[in-house]
Amino acid sequence: MPSPAFLPGLELSRRFYTEAVRPLLEEAAPGIPHSAARIGAGSEVLGYDTERSADHEWGPRLQLFLHSHDVSRHAGRIRHVLAEHLPKTFHGWPTHFAATGDRDIRVMRVTDGPVHHRVEVTGVASWFRATLGFDPASGVTPAHWLALPTQLLAEVTAGAVFHDGLHTLTPARTALRWYPHDLWLHVLACQWQRIAQEEAFVGRCGEVGDELGSAVEASRLVRDLMRLSLLMDRRYPPYGKWLGSAFARTPAAPRLTSELTAVLAATDWHLRERHLVQAYEIVAHLHNELELTDRVDPATRTYHARPFRVLRADRFARALSARIKDPDIRALRKAGAVDQFIDSAEVLSRPDLTRAATDAVTGVVAHDGPRHAPTKSSRGQRGHRE
Numbered sequence: 557m558p559s560p561a562f563l564p565g566l567e568l569s570r571r572f573y574t575e576a577v578r579p580l581l582e583e584a585a586p587g588i589p590h591s592a593a594r595i596g597a598g599s600e601v602l603g604y605d606t607e608r609s610a611d612h613e614w615g616p617r618l619q620l621f622l623h624s625h626d627v628s629r630h631a632g633r634i635r636h637v638l639a640e641h642l643p644k645t646f647h648g649w650p651t652h653f654a655a656t657g658d659r660d661i662r663v664m665r666v667t668d669g670p671v672h673h674r675v676e677v678t679g680v681a682s683w684f685r686a687t688l689g690f691d692p693a694s695g696v697t698p699a700h701w702l703a704l705p706t707q708l709l710a711e712v713t714a715g716a717v718f719h720d721g722l723h724t725l726t727p728a729r730t731a732l733r734w735y736p737h738d739l740w741l742h743v744l745a746c747q748w749q750r751i752a753q754e755e756a757f758v759g760r761c762g763e764v765g766d767e768l769g770s771a772v773e774a775s776r777l778v779r780d781l782m783r784l785s786l787l788m789d790r791r792y793p794p795y796g797k798w799l800g801s802a803f804a805r806t807p808a809a810p811r812l813t814s815e816l817t818a819v820l821a822a823t824d825w826h827l828r829e830r831h832l833v834q835a836y837e838i839v840a841h842l843h844n845e846l847e848l849t850d851r852v853d854p855a856t857r858t859y860h861a862r863p864f865r866v867l868r869a870d871r872f873a874r875a876l877s878a879r880i881k882d883p884d885i886r887a888l889r890k891a892g893a894v895d896q897f898i899d900s901a902e903v904l905s906r907p908d909l910t911r912a913a914t915d916a917v918t919g920v921v922a923h924d925g926p927r928h929a930p931t932k933s934s935r936g937q938r939g940h941r942e
Contacts, residue, residue: 560648562607565600565614566716572616572646573718577638577675581620584637585630591621591680591725595715596687602714602794604801615653615664616646617674618718621725624679631677639670680724687712689907692731693724698885701739703914704732705895705904710792734790738885741848745876746892747784751777752870758832759864762825770825774832778816781839785812788842795901811838829865836867849875891917 573592581590598613599605605614622630642651644666652671653662662672676683681691688708690700713732720726735743754773761770779799785808786793794802803809815835822828833856840854852875859866873890880886891897894910897917903909914920 559607559610562610563647564603565598565605565609566594566603568616568647568649569594569600569618570716570718572651573618576616576642576646576651577618577620578719580637580641581634583641584634585626588626588630589623589721591717591720591722592618593621593715593717593720593725594618595717595729596711598711599798600715601711602798602802604798610649610664612656612661612663615649615674616651617653617676619676619678619683621678621680621683621722623722624681627677627679627682634677635673635675638673638675642671642673644668644671680722680728684712684728687907689911692728696731698739698888699911699914699918699920701735702888702893702918702920703907703911704893705795705910706792706893707795707895707904708907710794713792738880738882740787740790741876741880742885742888743893743896744784744787744848745873745880746890746896747780747787748869748873748876749890750780750892750896751784752868752873755832755836755866755869756859756862756864759825759829759859759862762828763864767823767825770828771820771822774819774822774828777832778819778835781812781816781835784839785809785842788839788846793895795904808839808842833865833867836869840867840872843872849879888920889918 577592581588594617595601596619599609600614620634644651650664650666651673652665652667653674654665654667654672655662662674681693684691684693688700688704690696692700709732713729717725717729734740754777757773758770758777761767761773782799782803783793785806786802789806789808791802791806793799804813812835815831815838818831819828819835822831836856837854840852843849844851844854849872852872854867856865856867858864859868877886877890894914895904898904898910898913903913
């Protein structure tokens with residue numbers, strides 16, 4: 557059976573809610589207050605889905621949020637009515653998600669029986685606790701912000717809300733829309749500091765004949781510059797698969813892409829460094845255009861007495877830190893948010909582990925009760941899910 561014409565997943569989910577789910581919800585629990593959205597993990601939430609995405613964990617799906625007291629009273633019946641009465645296909649796409657045997661990953665399959673649907677019926681607070689490890693309605697502390705990977709922040713603030721009859725989902729997402737100003741300055745400073753720590757290594761590796769090592773160092777710096785550009789544009793950098801797609805949407809991309817591509821294509825360290833120098837100075841100018849600090853000289857220079865061209869990115873880190881007003885934020889260790897010092901998907905997809913790691917590295921602990929390990933459905937499966 558040929559696949560139907562591709563429809564972006566957010567639009568498919570919006571129509572699914574309006575045309576199929578909401579009428580059945582009125583039948584199962586007439587007049588019940590609810591909110592509906594497609595947020596969380598999934599390429600369609602970030603707007604990067606394509607025809608390829610339909611091979612797993614993609615399709616007509618959404619979250620249906622109820623008041624906490626209504627979850628226990630009505631969620632079971634709502635799930636049952638949906639399983640029995642949802643159409644078997646919607647706009648040509650199956651509404652039944654079959655198990656693959658690979659953990660909790662499912663794929664669309666036509667069925668003659670009840671539909672194993674992907675309408676998640678839950679409460680707003682419980683969904684956020686399962687996804688983030690805390691409920692943002694109770695406040696978002698510096699410890700929370702630092703322990704949240706930017707991929708996760710992107711997932712819960714992107715996507716779409718189709719209906720917010722509870723009037724709690726939108727405020728929760730709004731609370732996470734972007735870092736408080738001082739924390740933004742801190743995260744930016746830490747990103748500049750990452751660059752400062754390695755910018756001289758491209759030339760040093762090349763000088764000793766290690767072109768492969770030089771190329772590896774350059775690729776790390778390219779990634780850090782891309783993430784920095786997103787942070788400067790107040791966009792949460794997604795994880796590796798979508799980093800380039802997200803970067804391409806920034807104002808920096810037209811000026812930086814050719815230089816960063818040339819860095820990665822270079823076969824000798826002199827050429828690699830030359831293009832990195834151009835990229836450094838472009839990003840330095842972008843920093844000055846933000847006017848977050850006094851102007852910092854955007855020109856590159858030699859690294860002490862060594863003949864390697866660097867920006868001395870620590871100058872930008874210091875300038876940003878100097879503008880932080882909150883003494884507790886200013887005193888934080890210059891490690892940054894969790895995905896600035898940890899790059900393991902096994903850790904970054906587990907809120908309980910990111911909180912523990914952040915507590916240990918930054919020394920900032922949130923006193924908001926026990927940490928919540930994620931449920932199976934909230935784990936990122938970064939290497940497997942769209």
